[in-house]
Amino acid sequence: MAKFFNLSDIDLQKISPNQLGQLLIEAKQAYYTTAQPIMSDHTYDTLENILRQKAPHHRLFSTIGNSNFKTGWPKKKHSMPMGSQNKATNYRDMIHYFELKKIPPQTTFVVQPKCDGISLELIYKQGQLDKAITRGDGRAGDLITQNVVKMKNCQTRLNQKFTGSIRCEIVVTYQDFQKIKQDYSNPRNAASGISQRLDSQLSQFCTLIAVDIYSSQLDFKTETDKITYLKQLKIPTVESHPANSFASIEKIYQNYLKKRSTHPFDIDGLVVKINNIQLQQKLGSLHQHPKHQIAYKFPPETKQTQILDIDWTVGPMGRITPVAKVEPVQISGAIINYISLANYQLVKQQQVNIGDIVQISRRGDVIPHLEKVVNKLKLGHVTIPQKCPSCHQSLIFEDKNSYCPNLNQCPAQILGSLRLFCQNLEIKGLSEQTIKKLYQQKLVKLPGDFYKLQISDIQNLDGLGKKSATNIINQIQAKRKLSLSQVFHASVIPNFSLARIKQITSAGYQTPSKIINIAIPQLQAIDGIQQTLATKIHQAIQLRRSFIQSILDQVQIKKTSRKKQSLKNLNFCITGQLDTPRSQDKKLIEAHGGKLLSAVSKNLSYLVSNSTTSNSAKFKKAQQLNIPIINQKQLINMINH
Ligand SMILES: [Zn+2]
Incomplete structure (x- = not known):
């Protein structure tokens, strides 16, 4: 049986940071992967604090080198690669x-x-x-x-x-x-x-x-x-x-x-x-x-059911999504209680109303969606709300969607963005309910407040025990060193996706203040950002200043390492519209060692397409040649790997 360590067992004068770090990694591994911890939570916390003072940059505190702990399980190589079909x-x-x-x-x-x-x-x-x-x-x-x-x-x-x-x-x-x-x-x-x-x-x-x-x-x-x-x-x-x-x-x-x-x-x-x-x-x-x-x-399984109610939910950046509560129905083993109706435009076009009999389907893991309205109890569509259901501000209607413009005061948006902060930084274990309680108890108002939480603040919420509370706090504290793009991604800024943030940092805006103070004409000088979008991004950054600052107050910015050749020897081709202009994608791919080809051939490594059902000749040819088709997000992930 493994030795159990007490604080008194360790010679704190003599142990080197490396030895201490190694011991803590073993303790973490034992905690996550076996039923036999090698030290108590208290011993672990104390030693981790000591290590943080001695060696703040130890790999225990960085995400790199911590890949073993992402799922908590040790990684093992397969005897032969497991392909996909x-x-x-x-x-x-x-x-x-x-x-x-x-x-x-x-x-x-x-x-x-x-x-x-x-x-x-x-x-x-x-x-x-x-x-x-x-x-x-x-x-x-x-x-x-x-x-x-x-x-x-x-x-x-x-x-x-x-x-x-x-x-x-x-x-x-x-x-x-x-x-x-x-x-x-x-x-x-x-x-x-x-x-x-x-x-x-x-x-x-x-x-x-x-x-x-x-x-x-x-x-x-x-x-x-x-x-x-x-x-x-x-x-x-x-x-x-x-x-x-x-x-x-x-x-x-x-x-x-x-x-x-x-x-x-x-x-x-x-x-x-x-x-x-x-x-x-x-x-x-x-x-x-x-x-x-x-x-x-098989084609996606479809079922018919009745709409019992329609609820208008507010997303973390203000987008309003109608969600229909339906008579529970089973599809592919899952009981479906809710379906997404996408946006107000769909409700209008398909004339969706409470009482309607609808045909719904589930594709993969995504929430079920509406195939069509089959029969109607009431004529017309349900009333489209003009005011935010959470904060009652007048909504803005744009294209297919409606938005609540009250980014910083709308309770639904604050909660949603706190949740996205955790999600974007991969802080796991904090449920929506827990975040809501932390917000209601005024423990967390801005994302930076998460870093100030103590184990005692969360261990009694939702019946979370000390062990899970410790785990959550450790996860938050492990995010003290972030890259510039991580900070802005975690700030949940409308119209400022990770791809766009990276576009701006690679255009030379490489400090927080340079990005926060970027002016509209400077944004317009960047490929693919027209005046309307530039204005929106500028406004959004200004509105999110307190959000961004709260994170900056708590973290250290990781220096951008020299560009990795993560796409070395890979050939890409793009079809259809991506989130960024083609010239920008070309620069990005080439900056990481890849090549952008103009046509699909057997030499191609990946076709990049944001549509899964494109009709383009490139798309069809790639399918014929069995060339993997990835979306822009997957491309960015490859670069960041
Ligand atoms: Zn609102």
């Missing part, structure tokens, strides 16, 4: 996909339902479970073995001395979901949330379904061989159907589509794999997408 959403695209691969005419396939769960690699040594690693970024994921061993179908010891890796999906069945639905919004979120739980609770509600197997010691000739072997190991395995033509694949697809809602857990399509492994290897993979298989997705 190419997708088709209709019969024609599915056929087209394989035709482009020029596969021989007698090719056979294996068809399996696609479990809507969390991908996992189980590594076995001599028949003994060694590690369980989540997909993560495909190369490395979280080592969550201690949770996985408690899941249904998990076999820690196999009936043969198998050495290799078994790919699984973690799912929560509809039946199990009924028991935990108060904690999670849908089965997939439950699977994801439970797998990541540091206290290993609720793992027994997750089920493992094996979908693939690899071993350097076994020579599988076909996908069918793999399934047969998995069954010999007595591991519960995904249902698998042979198919020798596209028509037979389609028949299986239609069958599953019909019985989708009675399947024991959520499936969102089929996985179609070429059966012959030699042929698979010949096809290879591109950008982590194996070419021998495709996810043939």
Whole structure:
């Protein structure tokens, strides 16, 4: 058993900052990943304070080098990268996909339902479970073995001395979901949330379904061989159907589509794999997408229900969003109580009113949305509010949206922006309710106030214990060193997105005061910022001065390191409208070592598009060539990585 440290055990005169830092990292790791802490919270806090005095720049206090703690789980490399799948959403695209691969005419396939769960690699040594690693970024994921061993179908010891890796999906069945639905919004979120739980609770509600197997010691000739072997190991395995033509694949697809809602857990399509492994290897993979298989997705499930009420919510930057309360209805395992109606324009156009029967759908994880109004109880649309529901100021109507202009006094906007502050800085564990209480008790009025919170301020709110309170305070205190863009991003300034902030810093405005005092003509001199936008940004920065200042009073600005070559050897092409002008994107990509190409070819690494359904020739060609399509946010993330 690990040693338990008391304050008296440590020679504070002699211990070096590095040794102390290392000890604290171990303590943090033990706290997060095992049930056996190696010191008390009090000892930890005291030692951390000492370290902060001795070595304020120790990696314990920075986000870099702390990646292990982002989820609280240690990271582990996969034995073989876990790729993601190419997708088709209709019969024609599915056929087209394989035709482009020029596969021989007698090719056979294996068809399996696609479990809507969390991908996992189980590594076995001599028949003994060694590690369980989540997909993560495909190369490395979280080592969550201690949770996985408690899941249904998990076999820690196999009936043969198998050495290799078994790919699984973690799912929560509809039946199990009924028991935990108060904690999670849908089965997939439950699977994801439970797998990541540091206290290993609720793992027994997750089920493992094996979908693939690899071993350097076994020579599988076909996908069918793999399934047969998995069954010999007595591991519960995904249902698998042979198919020798596209028509037979389609028949299986239609069958599953019909019985989708009675399947024991959520499936969102089929996985179609070429059966012959030699042929698979010949096809290879591109950008982590194996070419021998495709996810043939189901259309989003739709249901009809009635609108019971319509509520107009105020976003953190004043945007008003109508939200409809509906007669609860189940879609893909989740009970839907609310749907977003986007904006007042949609309500007007579709003539949405209370009492209407509407068709709704859920796409992926996003909140359900309105497909169409099917039947009406009352004519016309619900009254569009002219005043802010939170502060009663007159709303401003612009394009499709309406806004509350009362940025700094509107309670809904203050709360929303405090929440976004935490979200943008990745401070986790502070729920909306907790933030609301802190605001009501006047403990937090401006974002900078979060840094002044003590453990005692939050430990009694919402029944949060000392442990979670300590964790939250530690997370806040870990954000004492921020980059310039982080400060402005965390200040939640309307029309000032992260992409735009970066555009301005790279135009030479590299101190807080330079940005705060930027004048309208200076903004207009920057690519793509016209007078109207320049005026808006300028006004917004002025309105948010107290917000920005409250953060600046508490943090140190990280020096911008020399530009990293994070896009080195990568080729990009852009289609459609991004948030910033093309010339600016070109500069940004090139500044980080990438190249911007004007056309899509097989040399392209990524196509950047903010639309997921573009009709452009570039978009279609990229799809045909299986070139990954990313949006601007993902591009920025790559740069910041
Ligand atoms: Zn308001």
